[in-house]
Amino acid sequence: MRTVVNRPLILVSNDDGIHAPGIELLAGAMEALGEVWVVAPATEQSAVSGAISLRQPLRIVEHGERRLAVSGTPTDCVYIALNHALPRRPTLCVSGINHGANLGDDVLYSGTVAAAIEATLSDVPSIAFSQAGRGAFEERLLATWVERIARAALARGMPRATFLNVNFPPTLSPQSNIRVSKLGRRNYGRQVVAKEDPRHLPYYWLGGSELGFDDMPGSDCNAVAAGDISLSPVDLDLTHYRFLGELRQWDELQPVSDMNSDQPTRDDNE
Template sequence: MTRPLILVSNDDGIDATGINILADAMSDLGEVWVVAPATEQSAVSGAISLRQPLRIDERAPGRLAVSGTPTDCVYIALNHALPRRPDLCVSGINHGANLGDDVLYSGTVAAAIEATLSDVPSIAFSQAGRGAMNAELLATWARRIAAGALKEGMPRASFLNVNFPPELSGSSGVRVSKLGRRNYGRQVVAKEDPRHLPYYWLGGSELGFDDMPGSDCNVVAEGHISLSPVDLDLTHYRFLNELRQWDALQPLTDPRLDGSPGDTDV
């Protein structure tokens, strides 16, 4: 019987600690292929390289470093590098949280999204904080969650976003949660280079999160593991129905604007 094929990627780069933990954890579940960026690609979201060539460096059998983004890695894995279609794609384990609206910026999540767009069940894993990773506990929970996905299956166009708390412990449990809202200081630092040309550095410190019971932010703050199902259908259905009622969108009533020639002065 053929073992499941599991694709592993990330945005911290192929040499990151988290991807090694994740790949080792997945080896108990199936045949593992690692296809990941050659260098760190944090916060690149779903960027794909369309205007420059990509290069693949085979570090070892089934372990490929790609000179591109996480989306590039998954795209090239699915459409070129892998020996067959994967049964699961896992991304991470990111060194830093991807909570709430972080999913819109995260390269870790983008790798999972790219696989999801090709109907491959996918999971993004991240650990909040910047402290040391508890490899044994992270591997245990990642393996359990991935095994659940392989066994139970997942809805089309949906993926799982998993965040581990900074102090992951034996008492940490899994909480199914909605996406929350994180708050950042939005800064643009303007400076000059040695040639007196201006440059700008974007970013800002983390200011906390909205207190939303049941959200991934709250769950992780409480020391538990958040498991959030994310749907790629971004349509706001309630607003869609309201939008149909806007006066500005009703049919034109001025005959001069209906496209007919109308009267002209002679």
């Protein structure tokens, strides 16, 4: 009897919404690697980080075979995919391709990255893909690179609680190379623009323009600025281990009994 081997199931999500060009490109590239399921937000959810909907119901709308739109955040999408919508556990989760960079500390805000994080928390190997800038995608090169990176992750595996954050330069060319990079630091203007609605009630727009990045050799920001592709392994363990030992030595954090050990006791005064 012939044994039927299931192809790897690949979950595709994003934060730009189910109709975004980036997710179409990403899902198409993954078809060469496995059975693709798209579970993505019904509308744009940029910069929502890892928000999860706990106080309102979610709705799922089918947009074709193995293609679902969820009325929630990227985290909601991956959560509901893993725990309800998919027929079996995915072998890989890919998120993007985001229209705009997710470099350095952007990973703390990004909905694209949050989708990868949610899958990683469930021990599903994950990759977040983004392209810097707002220009048109170079579709052929992008498809080649995302397939190549995803294929390598499937073949080699990744450590637990770690995902890959990939950023393509604004102008991807055949000369663009992959640089394995640490996360850098991006700089933004910190603005709050106050307005007033027709009923004379105040409202506010948050955010500011991009001001550049810290020049850190070996960082993802430097790699993308040089026209290359950054590939950053991101660990979900946020503990600062170098500071851990120092923190244990702070006098202010010692037990009260230890801090009072040099004070005379009642018996000593008698």
